[in-house]
Amino acid sequence: MDIKESLILSNIWWQNEEINAQFLLGKERVEFNTIMSKLNEKRILSIIGPRRVGKSTLLYQTINHLLKEEKIEPKRILFFSGDDPSLFFHEDDKLSNVLEVYFNEILEESITKITSKVYIFIDEIHFIKNWQNFLKIYFDRKYNIKFIITGSSSLHLFKDANESLLGRIENIYVLPLTFCQFLNFHRTYVSKQEDIVLPKFDFDNPDKSFKALENFYHQEEVKRNSKKILKEYILVGGYPEYFEKRDIEVWQKSLTEDIITRGIYKDILAMYSIKSPQILEKLMYYIASNPSQTFSYSGMTGNFGIDTVTLITYLGYLKQAFLINVLENYSTNVGKTIRSNKKLSILDNGIQNSLLKKKQINSNEEGHIVETMVDFDIRLLCEKENYNQYYYRNTEKEEIDIILDRKNDIIPIEVKYTNQIEASDTKAIKKFIQKNKENKMGKTTYGIMITKDIYKKEEDLYYIPYWLLNV
Secondary structure (H helix, E strand, O other), X not given: OOHHHHHHHHOHHHHOOOOOHHHHOOOOXXXXXXXXXXXXXXXXXXXXXXXXXXXXXXXXXXXXXXXXXXXXXXXXXXXXXXXXXXXXOOOOOOHHHHHHHHHHHHHOOOHHHOOOOEEEEEEOHHHOOOHHHHHHXXXXXXXXXXXXXXXXXXXXXXXXXOOOOOOOEEEEEOOOOOHHHHHHHHHHHXXXXXXXXOOOOOOOOHHHHHHHHHHHHOOHHHHHHHHHHHHHHHHXXXXXXXXXXXXXXXXXXXXXXXXXXXXXXXHHOOOOOOOOOHHXXXXXXXXXXXXXXXXXXXXXXXXXXXXXXXXXXXHHHHHHOXXXXXXXXXXXXXXXXXXXXXXXXXXXXXXXXXXXXXXXXXXXXXHXXXXXXXXXXXXXXXXXXXXXEEEEEOOXXXXXXXXXXXXXXXXXXXXXXXXXXXXXXXXXXXXXXXXXXXXXXXXXXXXXXXEOOOOEEEOOEEEEEHHHOOO
């Protein structure tokens, strides 16, 4: 099959055919609106995230929007995948070869004299050799092209590409669904109800957010429905494909085989020469079995028979592939932060439960899982806003689950997924807030306590049920 024939098969809208509904699904992620807002900007748009979170679906939904709403001429929209063997079978197959065929034989326009904008969607671009160099050339020559690309993890999109595409590329992170997103997917696909639009928590104006959420907290039907769906989310996690299966046995098998095994052996190994890839899987099981615990690198190396440098490298791969989270201990002393133990967690609780083969979650386990879920929520916020995320433990062994460093302020966040919170549970976070105020650092003015169903404000501490959290 030649390039032209392959492109014709991949772009059925050129033949006045509609995109298969299975590629579009019936629900758009919130990131779809972000893509829409940036379609007229010049920079390359990259959609980054782990496999199976719906990146390809977002591309097809965007194409469908351009065709149906923007009335873009079908042939001015090109889609292909970097792992299509009919286009990139040989190692020396180039991105430029595909685009030359498209412009010369399909669009029949010179790339230097494009009459109106062309939209080029490239899925899994990291499989194409030297892709960043080609895109840099096309961008710098100011061709009338809007590139929208995807990659399975930040590993692929940023390795060897930071400098060449600096200022030319904008990233949209697409991770597993947060609970707020999962809730509305569930209401669409399962209960056939309208979305619940929870306001985003405004960290600059917590009082305003607290008052806005109070209305939802007192809606008993919303609360009851949300808490019921939350139990399901705690077990299955946030990958949207779950709604096509909804069978826990089938779902966990799919997570283990497709997200974990293929994510490691196809995605990570596609970029890096790893002598013992099975250690990556063992690390995942180890972290899942010890949720939210802190570890020293030197203490972990003995369990896996590797040196510290290799361990740090492997954990870095898993973090950048959005499979785990690695938090350092917060300190104003950079040296202490670097030398501190690390808090490790699986990024998606559904993956964690599938690794441990848990088909049910008891009340004692819920607290640890919700803590990892809040870790994930804040990680997503940090990726979007370029914030930093830490945990906190001092010499007196006082601990705080999460420290959100927004550059201009520091916000402590503690998770107590219970309806009975004792004074001892709030001691560390209240002390942290007060200490920063007394030192006149001007960086901490309040803290957040994530609860099961307690909703109140106590001095500078906001108690918010997890099911209301939308960051």
